[in-house]
Amino acid sequence: MVWTPLHAKIHRTIRMRDLFERNQRLLVAVSGGQDSLCLIKLLLDLQSKWGWHLGIAHCDHCWRSDSQANAIHVEHLAQTWNILFYLETATQPLNSEAAARNWRYQALSAIAQENNYNCIVTGHTASDRAETLLYNLIRGTGADGLQALTWQRPLTLGITLVRPLLEVTRTHTKQFCDDLHLPVWEDSTNQDLQYARNRIRQELIPYLQKNFNPKVESALAQTAELLQAEVEYLETATQKLKEQAIEGVNQEYFPGCLPLRLNRRVLQTAPLALQRRVMRQILQQILPDAPSFEHIEKLTSLITAPSRSQTDPFPGGAIAQVQGDWIYIKNEV
Numbered sequence: 001m002v003w004t005p006l007h008a009k010i011h012r013t014i015r016m017r018d019l020f021e022r023n024q025r026l027l028v029a030v031s032g033g034q035d036s037l038c039l040i041k042l043l044l045d046l047q048s049k050w051g052w053h054l055g056i057a058h059c060d061h062c063w064r065s066d067s068q069a070n071a072i073h074v075e076h077l078a079q080t081w082n083i084l085f086y087l088e089t090a091t092q093p094l095n096s097e098a099a100a101r102n103w104r105y106q107a108l109s110a111i112a113q114e115n116n117y118n119c120i121v122t123g124h125t126a127s128d129r130a131e132t133l134l135y136n137l138i139r140g141t142g143a144d145g146l147q148a149l150t151w152q153r154p155l156t157l158g159i160t161l162v163r164p165l166l167e168v169t170r171t172h173t174k175q176f177c178d179d180l181h182l183p184v185w186e187d188s189t190n191q192d193l194q195y196a197r198n199r200i201r202q203e204l205i206p207y208l209q210k211n212f213n214p215k216v217e218s219a220l221a222q223t224a225e226l227l228q229a230e231v232e233y234l235e236t237a238t239q240k241l242k243e244q245a246i247e248g249v250n251q252e253y254f255p256g257c258l259p260l261r262l263n264r265r266v267l268q269t270a271p272l273a274l275q276r277r278v279m280r281q282i283l284q285q286i287l288p289d290a291p292s293f294e295h296i297e298k299l300t301s302l303i304t305a306p307s308r309s310q311t312d313p314f315p316g317g318a319i320a321q322v323q324g325d326w327i328y329i330k331n332e333v
Helices: 007-019 034-050 068-079 099-115 126-137 171-180 196-211 216-245 264-268 271-287 293-303
Strands: 025-029 053-060 084-089 120-121 153-158 159-162 256-262 316-325 326-331
Touching: 007 034, 007 159, 025 034, 025 099, 034 053, 034 099, 034 171, 053 068, 053 099, 068 084, 084 099, 084 120, 099 120, 099 153, 126 171, 126 196, 126 316, 196 216, 216 256, 216 271, 256 264, 256 271, 264 293, 293 316, 293 326
Parallel strands: 025 053, 025 120, 053 084, 120 159
Antiparallel strands: 153 159, 256 326, 316 326
């Protein structure tokens, strides 16, 4: 085994950020591309220091004519390294990047649950973090969307998703694979510019590197890291404020209301950032889809609105109405 600076960096990152435990069962998502090959090789080389039990999972989206050959390629690598291999193949068309991502995480979670893995590991890099920040910024988002790729997050009950390479750029993973002669599978869809993320990767990032900052990927990834800590703090403060502001509703006296009302006096003393976050959390509970900025602003405006003010219906039919010191959420009848 060759011990490289990247081995040392990832070993240090895992220890400092407490990403894994010793002797843990890790299910590693491997597409066959440079990032996932770099990841599995690093974990394989570090295995003797940590005692991990590694497994490889591959998800075949059936998008490409060579997808089956891709899966066989990854299976052969697993056999070469004497690692358990799991394959999940899509049975229905996946018509968007979002649909593919959702299916992939569902498939990985199912494999993990069936085979007693409590940790799924992916090869997302600082480059992915930068692209995600730009992608969400262009579409419109708050701080939560800008820091969406986090080091770890709960994926489903008892299973955590971990991304150990978030301080490593795609340039570094390519160099690692080249130096160790790892057989990278080139995915032709990565060059397809009909996908927004590919346009960001192939056109926008190089433009920013050339004209603004050669290290723009690392700079944006660092911004996401800073935002992650701030979002965690804001969410904790929001939860405390929401607990103070929410009170249950007696259905006998307030028919048609959802089982909560919001104390405007409590909310009026809070900063606008926390007011908006409370309202977003409330709307996430009652709307069929994620609330938009307009939905959040409409509900937030009731904190200082005159009594008897009310919103027009939200998606799904609920309305919010001011009565004295309270905001009531009602099912419109």
